[in-house]
Amino acid sequence: MKAVGLYEYLPAEDENSLQNVTVERPTPKPHDIIVHVKAVSLNPVDTKIRAPKDGKEEEPKILGWDAAGVVVETGSDVTLFKEGDEVYYAGSVGRQGANSEYHAVDERIAAKKPSSLDFAEAAAMPLTAITAWEGMFDRLGIAQAAEKNEGKSILIIGAAGGVGSIALQLAAQAGLHVIGTASRKETTDWAREMGADTIINHHDDFRPQLEQEGIHEVDYIFCLNATDTHWDKMADVVKPQGMICSIVETGEKLDLGLLKQKSAGFIWEFMFTRALFETEDMIEQHRLLEEVSSRLDAGTLKTTITERRRGLDAAVFREAHQKLESGTMIGKLVIEFTE
Numbered sequence: 294m295k296a297v298g299l300y301e302y303l304p305a306e307d308e309n310s311l312q313n314v315t316v317e318r319p320t321p322k323p324h325d326i327i328v329h330v331k332a333v334s335l336n337p338v339d340t341k342i343r344a345p346k347d348g349k350e351e352e353p354k355i356l357g358w359d360a361a362g363v364v365v366e367t368g369s370d371v372t373l374f375k376e377g378d379e380v381y382y383a384g385s386v387g388r389q390g391a392n393s394e395y396h397a398v399d400e401r402i403a404a405k406k407p408s409s410l411d412f413a414e415a416a417a418m419p420l421t422a423i424t425a426w427e428g429m430f431d432r433l434g435i436a437q438a439a440e441k442n443e444g445k446s447i448l449i450i451g452a453a454g455g456v457g458s459i460a461l462q463l464a465a466q467a468g469l470h471v472i473g474t475a476s477r478k479e480t481t482d483w484a485r486e487m488g489a490d491t492i493i494n495h496h497d498d499f500r501p502q503l504e505q506e507g508i509h510e511v512d513y514i515f516c517l518n519a520t521d522t523h524w525d526k527m528a529d530v531v532k533p534q535g536m537i538c539s540i541v542e543t544g545e546k547l548d549l550g551l552l553k554q555k556s557a558g559f560i561w562e563f564m565f566t567r568a569l570f571e572t573e574d575m576i577e578q579h580r581l582l583e584e585v586s587s588r589l590d591a592g593t594l595k596t597t598i599t600e601r602r603r604g605l606d607a608a609v610f611r612e613a614h615q616k617l618e619s620g621t622m623i624g625k626l627v628i629e630f631t632e
């Protein structure tokens with residue numbers, strides 16, 4: 294089958310960074326479904342894995358951890374799906390990605406594609422929806438029922454990006470006062486459209502900007518960018534007994550001591566944890582994606598797709614990687630494979 298893969302870790306501008314390759318179509322493990330991939334969306338995980346470093350692959354490494362497509366084969370233990378079902382999922386970073394004609398994914402981390410969306414609109418959603426859902430509801434412990442969040446607030450740092458765009462919508466639905474950060478007019482407008490009540494600039498101090506809006510502290514902080522840069526500012530504005538969750542690795546050690554006086558908490562979210570460790574509750578990702586699918590069909594959530602490309606072709610992927618690496622993405626970039 295056709296795929297886009299890499300042998301070496303090179304800048305996206307280099308023609309050899311991502312190449313058109315031919316590989317064996319995968320065979321299913323007992324819990325796997327084989328999906329004919331119709332569209333994938335790009336995430337920073339793709340560019341971070343592709344980024345220049347030593348090492349060579351003997352077999353092409355295939356990126357792509359956000360996909361929508363049609364089930365064409367099922368493993369011996371599969372109970373959730375059958376051939377012909379339309380699905381969407383992020384998959385596992387511990388396995389090959391979905392930038393290929395066919396892809397194997399564990400049924401417990403896949404879900405029914407929203408029927409009101411096309412494949413591209415659906416492919417924009419899974420990885421970021423899982424991250425936002427797990428980060429806010431599972432890690433920060435935010436209640437989903439709006440009546441339980443009266444008077445509570447969340448600060449979402451990097452609000453107009455892929456994860457932020459769905460996190461804003463979920464937070465607004467949960468009844469929180471939603472403060473997003475954005476540094477440009479376009480991202481500010483987009484963040485408001487996605488559900489932010491208040492916008493502040495992530496390049497400036499948080500406290501004076503919040504005070505100006507009459508906000509003295511925030512119950513929850515969801516950090517989606519530059520954790521080290523924002524750490525002191527987050528510790529400053531988190532409410533006593535509040536919680537901070539970050540999804541972005543740090544270059545430096547974080548001073549947890551800054552949270553002691555406030556008895557505030559810090560927790561990581563990594564959306565591949567359940568799949569990588571095959572945790573007992575791994576099927577929760579199937580459930581949450583089903584719920585997101587229902588909300589997208591009901592119109593209470595909107596797809597975050599903003600850019601479309603076409604073609605299972607290395608040149609298309611190389612250009613898309615450069616766009617993502619510019620750090621200026623608004624919403625999600627999707628590549629459709631259908632002609």
Ligand SMILES: NC(=O)c1ccc[n+]([C@@H]2O[C@H](COP(=O)([O-])OP(=O)(O)OC[C@H]3O[C@@H](n4cnc5c(N)ncnc54)[C@H](OP(=O)(O)O)[C@@H]3O)[C@@H](O)[C@H]2O)c1
Pocket residue numbers: 336337338341420421424450451452453454455456457474475476477480481495517518519522539540541562563564565617620621622623624
């Ligand atoms: N742990 C996990 O499971 C997980 C899952 C998904 C993503 N991630 C990581 O989370 C990060 C965000 O992912 P994404 O898909 O949302 O990225 P993205 O779409 O590329 O984010 C782009 C946004 O980042 C904002 N931004 C740029 N510099 C910033 C800064 N210094 N502080 C705050 N915001 C800044 C930009 O806003 P302005 O243009 O307004 O400045 C832009 O809208 C990436 O590092 C990714 O690897 C982790």
